[in-house]
Amino acid sequence: MDAAVNALTICQDHVLSKMDWKDSQLAIGLFEGERQGDLAKRLGISQSEVSRRQLENGPATLYRAFQALEDLDR
Numbered sequence: 730m731d732a733a734v735n736a737l738t739i740c741q742d743h744v745l746s747k748m749d750w751k752d753s754q755l756a757i758g759l760f761e762g763e764r765q766g767d768l769a770k771r772l773g774i775s776q777s778e779v780s781r782r783q784l785e786n787g788p789a790t791l792y793r794a795f796q797a798l799e800d801l802d803r
């Protein structure tokens with residue numbers, strides 16, 4: 730488990746270093762369960778841009794990685 734956490738931390742640091750402010754807000758929104766439409770409205774972008782940025786810029790990757798780590802703990 731320690732090795733998995735260490736690997737996730739290394740990847741997390743890399744992904745976070747590439748994100749801009751909107752990407753970080755999208756990541757927070759994912760972890761908090763915020764809907765894409767609500768995120769789009771709050772950030773002043775389209776829902777399709779929210780979806781694209783989540784998939785291409787790292788927020789969805791971080792979210793899936795943390796979900797996988799939680800699954801290991803069960």
